Amino acid sequence: MYEPDELIAAALGADPQWQPDRLTRARSRVAEIEDGLGDPWSPDNPVGLAAVLAADDSGESSVIGIRRFQNLGMPAEMVPAELGGKMAGVDLLGLVMRPFFRRDPALAFSHGFTPFLGAQMVWLNGDARQRSRMANVVLRGGMVGVACQRFEHESEFHAQEFTATWAEDGMLRLNGSKGAINNAHTAELIVGFVSTGDGATDYSILMFDPASVPPSRVRALPRHRTTGVRGVQAAGLEFLDCPLPGESLVGTWGDGVALSLRAYPAVHAAFPSMAIGLADTALRSAVRAAQERDYGTQGPVGDASARSALAGTFADLLIADCLSLTAARSTHLLPEQCDVLAAVTKYIVPKIVGEALYDLSAVMGDAFHAESGHDAVFRKQLRDLSTITFGHVSSAICQSVIAPYLPALAFVDPDAATTPADLFRLEVPLPPLDGERLSGFGGDDRLLDYLGHAAGQLPLALTGLPHADLLTGLVAGLCEEAAEIRREAAELTGDGGEDGLLFDTRSFPLSERYALLLAASACVGVWLNAGVGPDEFLDEPAWLVLALHRLLRRIGRSVPPLPREIEALTCEEVLARVRVPQSLDLLRTGLAG
């Protein structure tokens, strides 16, 4: 439950008329959820990491965890206010889900992310009755299953698809078999992408209650075991000429792909933000393993390469947070233009975070292969991340959104509006998501241009701060890369095929470098605008220097050597936040352990 604002104000010794700002509310809400879940490292905590590891080993979900998810009011966090929930922005949703992703990614994926994914499709595209029906199911903690369409570059969840046709009786007929649908056997509502015609682009979105169909026309297929998040209850379903009422159709018949594209931005932005919680635990467990090996618990970390890896990973989590914060806010503030930025976020954050976590394997040493005890948490988080990010198929979906936009980068509009500073500032409230405006697919978030504006603001912002020259140089390098990307975009030969869908293969590497640049731009924007309010560590440029340095290295540009104190300061911050404990992200929330 939310604390009433006046109680928070009183607790802070403030004027009772004073309203806490959005930042304060976010921090206190996350702290409240943390308190409700307790110390994850305590072996006796029924929703702690030891219990979650045991559940994962036996392939089960944590029943107590699910109850806690509901008692802490998590379902309402996903539901927009106009439908009876408390969701006040995609940026906040990512933050409040982190305590669950820190502890139990399987539960958070099945009860948080999957219902949000299915529900977004309905809330942005469905009629009033459908929207309300979905909201009611989510609000009372009912399960939602999502049956994805098949992609040529398939994954386990994208390998088969259902088909639907209209019958003469005015009802739909559903056919086909699909082996992996998350929550398939427990879902009160299934959101399905179904092939609905002869044309290759004809898809529709259906929403239906699997319990309401004639039992003879549906067959439950066996459970599908995933490599990570082993507690996830994925399974198959087969429909045999199964009648469904016409009102199962969400949005226009045959428009399923375009309708799903409206929902992707919020999903693409929210998921990486949620997953920062998962990575927080992995980084924390690497710190613990290094400390225990070197000096016993809570001590310093002696090995220089370990300190460098811990600092670098933290910088990468901050990059992920800056980018997902910016993308999440863009879904509300720039709905017509946010699609590419959100796809960039979903594309690049799993790569950045995945690489950083693999770097920690060397810090873990022998503990990397532990299969029990708290050291085993590290590799479980890696395994879970690999499964829930959907790997290559998700990259391919994101690249499909990014690639068509790349040729437009060659043209710079001198009269274009500048990037709004509110994009980077969590304290500023957001308007609700607007499905109609989200169908613009404009892609022009202006973050690439923002680097040039930021370079102009830096000299003033860096007055009296250390590493000013280094930071200015790094931003100049990013601006050079932006110019290079524009040059390469001008050389792309698009629309070569008969159907205009054959893409220049140079789009693939270009889309990745573009993604890294937008990540850098988001970091600079958050720093210049104090995106999460005053913070003694974030206000200093050390983390930004490290973040941009790592992004430029990933881009493949040469960088100056990094002064030793940059990583030293960042590593000290990691150790301090593990000791206190506070979250290893932008918001620095107090944690339960």
Next chain:
Amino acid sequence: MTAAAPERVFPPEPSRVGGPAGPWANLLRDLEGSGFGMVHASLGEWRTQLPPEDERKELLGRDWERYSKLAGAPLRERFLATRMLIRHTAAVALGTEPYALELRYGLNGRVHLRGYDQIDVSLSHTADLLLCGITSLGVVGIDTEPADRRLSGQDVEGLMCTEPERKRIARAPEAERNGQLLSLWTLKEAYSKALGQGLRFPFTEFGFRMEDGEGDGAGRAARLERADGTLVEDHTWRFATCPVPGGHVAAVALQDTRRSGRPDTRASTALNRQILAAIRQSRPA
């Protein structure tokens, strides 16, 4: 129920490629059949087929800077030959032009194909041998050494072996010790490369145990173990050593996380046609 796919030999025998022209058919067959393939090449042979100096800058792209910093023709030519081998190997899987690809390097130097995460490559070279592995299943690391490289008796055991590994080597007949050490060394290199760690992951912190018998084909399977010899039960990983023609041994570490029956790796099918069409329709011409 579909019939289980027949068990394939792991690792498949590396096929020889005489130059950029191939032959590449065996690699494509292995990749399509099992999601993993290897090619080996002779540096001397590829060196005679390198593009002329004035074309290299454009062909190397972002690798030009690395190339131009290398001192002397032998180092430069080896660098160029290995980059060509990676590009041509990847181009087979992706169905693209080798020079439309871009290589990128992880923060610890691991090579990737930028923008194409449907495949993973790993390269190893020693003396005249170039060996390149590629997979569509997840991540791969390979390593190769001359079979006659002396490790035994150099106190290498203490630097690279876990206690249980040292004991097993001490129990082996003298004549077999060097071969066992080479297997362990290449396996550790391969696994560490697959994780993107190069030599950062201390080799005394994990070990390998060779499976009994010769295993599939000419290869020999191995299992990962912790520093104390406990087996690591992670069935997504496969490890094996195998001979490479020309008197070399190689090791492969392969992780399957894709879990798809027939992974399609082609660049031409990576972008989803429905999404492209929907975006195209929504935007003004």
